[in-house]
Amino acid sequence: MSTVRNKDDFDWTQPSVGRLFEFLQEHTKWNREFQEREYARCLAGCHSARERLTSFLHLNVSTQSSADMNDLLGFWKTLHGAAPEQTASLKAFTAYLVDSSKGHAKNGKSPFTAREAETDDWAALFLALHARPGWGIKTTALFVKAAIRLHRGPQALHFWPDAWQGSAGSLQSKPYLPVDRVILHIFKTLGHPCPRVENINSGLRNRYSAEQMLTWDDLWFxxxxxxxxxxxxxxxxxxxxxxxSQLSSSKNDETQLRSLGETFIGLLTAKS
Incomplete structure (x- = not known):
């Protein structure tokens, strides 16, 4: 009998996964506060919602090591040419991206369907961005997830009035996690035979709610x-x-965070 494991052969119901989620849930404030400081630092010099949107797009794209600047050229020109009303809201910006992409759609599978986009503004934004050259699935996932987080934080940083997340539970579609090498290594340590962006998202999104997917995003921190x-x-x-080295890390809390980090490592390496 073959002993080769299927690349998606991972038990998402194992106790170690549940314990890891409980840890993330209990300590979610640390990543939330870290991200809010990052957002504030990036947007502090902006004088309008349009400037905040532009800066936030650049912030998220610039963190991607594989982003192709030549592929993104058309997107930045499209953004620069937008009228004020075309970037003034989540719905308007999404519609502008869709209209300006007609005839130039990019091939590639998206985690959201057109039907989902009809009823959920974040799913619609994901599809509109992912259709643009230069916007890979991880970059798209990062920006959409970050925009959701930002519009749950200090209102002075918001750039879309219709994107305000006033209460937990308001998300309709499940966020797609921007899985990077950090998160891939976490699941490899947990015993996943071949962790990839797609199968990690599939495994989590099949079992957790939209709000819980935002909690799983804390894995990166x-x-x-x-x-x-x-x-x-x-x-x-x-x-x-x-x-x-991180400007936004809470230096006065390193002792506590180091202890929590050791607990986190213990959860990854413990036998189920």
């Missing part, structure tokens, strides 16, 4: 500060150098 090295050479352990 804990993974980022507890990993050293790159790709196949990653090691687990609190990374003080990385922590202190």
């Amino acid at each position: 804990w993974g980022f500060f507890t990993q050293t090295g790159t790709d196949g050479e990653r090691e687990l352990g609190w990374n003080s150098g990385k922590f202190w």
Whole structure:
């Protein structure tokens, strides 16, 4: 009998996954506060909603190591040419992207359907962005997720009045996680035979609600500060150098965060 495991052969119901989610739920404030400081730092010099939107788009795209600037050229020109009313709301900006993309649609599977986009503004934005050259699935997922988070935080940073997330539970569609190498390593440590962006999202979105998917997004925060090295050479352990290099990290709380980071690592390495 073959002992080769299927690349998607991972038990999402195992206790270790549940315990990891409980940890993220209990300590979600740390990533939320970190991200809010990042957003405030990026948008502090903006004088209008249009400037905040533009800066926020650049912030999220610039974090992607594989972003192709030449592919994105058309998008930035389209954004620059938009009339004020075409960027003034989530619905208007999405409609503008759709109209300006006609005849130039990009091939590629999206995690959202056209039917979902008819009833959910965030799903519609995801489809509209992902159709643009240069907007890969991870970059699109990152911006949409970040925009959801931003519009749940301080209103002074908002750029779309119709995107305000006034209460938990208001999300209709499940956010698609921007899975990067940090998160891939987490699931590899948990025992996933072949973690990928698609199968991690599929596994989580099949079992968790829209609000819970935002909680799973906190994986990046804990993974980022507890990993050293790159790709196949990653090691687990609190990374003080990385922590202190981040302008938005809570320096006065490092002792507590180090302890929580060690708990996080223990959850990844414990036997189910």
